[in-house]
Amino acid sequence: MDPIHEHNLHLTRRQFFGSSGLRLGGLALGFLAGNQAAKPQAAGGVHPPLPGLPHFPPRAKALIYLHMNGGPAQMDLWDHKPQLERYFDQQLPDSVRMGQRITTMTSGQGRLPVAPSKFRFSRHGRCGTWVSELLPHTAQLVDELAVVKTVHTNAINHDPACTYVMTGSEIPGKASIGSWLAYGLGSESNDLPAFVVFTPRFPATGNGQALFTRMWSSGFLPTRYNGVALRGAGDPVLYVQNPPGVSHHDRRTMLDALSRLNQRNFERFGDPETQTRIAQYEMAFRMQTSVPDLVDVTREPQRILELYGPQAREPGTFAHSALMARRLVERGVRVVQILHRGWDQHFDLPRALRNQCLDTDRATAALLLDLKERGLLDETLVIWGGEFGRTVYSQGRLTRDDYGRDHHPRNFCMWLAGGGIKGGIVHGETDDFSYNIAADPVHVLDLYATVLRCLGIDNERFSFRFQGLDQRLTGVEGARPIDALLT
Secondary structure (H helix, E strand, O other): OOHHHHHHHOOOHHHHHHHHHHHHHHHHHHHHHHHHHHHHHHOOOOOOOOOOOOOOOOOOOEEEEEEEOOOOOHHHHOOOOHHHHHHOOOEOOHHHHOOOOOOOOOOOOOOOEEOOOOOOEEEEOOOOEEEEOOOHHHHOOHHHEEEEEEEEOOOOOHHHHHHHHHHOOOOOOOOOHHHHHHHHHOOOOOOOOOEEEEOOOOOOOOEOOOOOHHHHOOOOOOHHHOOEEOOOOOOOOOOOOOOOOOOHHHHHHHHHHHHHHHHHHHHHHOOHHHHHHHHHHHHHHHHHHHHHHHHOOOOOOHHHHHHHOHHHHOOOOHHHHHHHHHHHHHOOOOEEEEEEOEEOOOOOHHHHHHHHHHHHHHHHHHHHHHHHHOOOHHHEEEEEEOOOEEEEEEOOOOOOOOOOEEEEOOOEEEEEEEOOEOOOEEEOEEOOOOOOEEEOOEEHHHHHHHHHHHOOOOHHHOOEEEOOEEEOOOOOOOOOOOHHHEO
């Protein structure tokens, strides 16, 4: 007995016509998507780009996204506000706040006392960019960076803000930026995924917000464009190795037979996820050889390991993840995402923020230097930033040496470096309290339009039809690249 056939026999007329339109449309879309995906692959690439992409010659071929999950405090790192000293412990002026929404974590406080940063700032590089003492290594490379001080977003709490900054929407179910790029541009690597994710551990003093797989999910795109998370402990990828007693040749024979069965199933039903299953089995087989070689850093020059710091040899650390990022783009992977938690300093900020920077600053600078030395920085776009910033007023108790900061989505700092980006610049300006944008606002979606431009993509022409809309990473309301950031 065929259960599908039996189910269809018992459908009412209303049920049949109510669902068959979606089914037939999905079937047609499945055949189109499958045929579209199969044509470039016949030419030999495991991760082919979409026909017609890139739209124009790209300046960058790969993206490394360093996401500091939790919201780094901009006025303690990049947005120097020395004039705040004279407002220490004074109430944030109403003329600055202007009745704008704040979170429930501070809305019940009796007052909102201004908390100047306790950290020293100094100018660095030929460009003279102001950088906090907490980032001494990255500070040496400011001539490579475009620091954007006026990024802003729509969300004020972590979950929707992280979803927004990774997918361009607060609504779960959309595709992440890495998945969009894997879908559109494919990858030059035939033995590794097009999109790889690391979630390194963080200092115990950090307030570790949860990471959700939607931050590297393909959403409505075929699931073959999901980010592949490489683990920091044990096997980098679970179950990728053959079980005892199964040889490499045996596995190849099994996969070839399974692929033929799946292909027959696809020809019969047209489900594009069947093609995904075929591709994922094949990629897992290839990764049995490529992943051990990838994670073996013993052949790295000693000076490179020292550049990244003592934790570079230790899987699961930020330093090791940064080194892996270089090794991955060197092997043709399109997108590498490192999500480092612990940047949510509501209390004890001076100590916790210092520890976060100690954990990441050296390896971040090493990554840029390493890419530059190998001639890869010109073709690799690197992004650093969080999902929002922090408030200038203190959450909870305030002293000269101890304070906390609440969430602040109206302006925060991110930086970009590498292919297509103008180095040694600071874009945008905030008011004297780092609370509102004074000049040159940059919405998160405008920033992503800029990223796509660097990778040779016109954000208005890069879409995927879903639920009756031409969905875009940059939304449907007209995001534009920031020309001032581009070379």
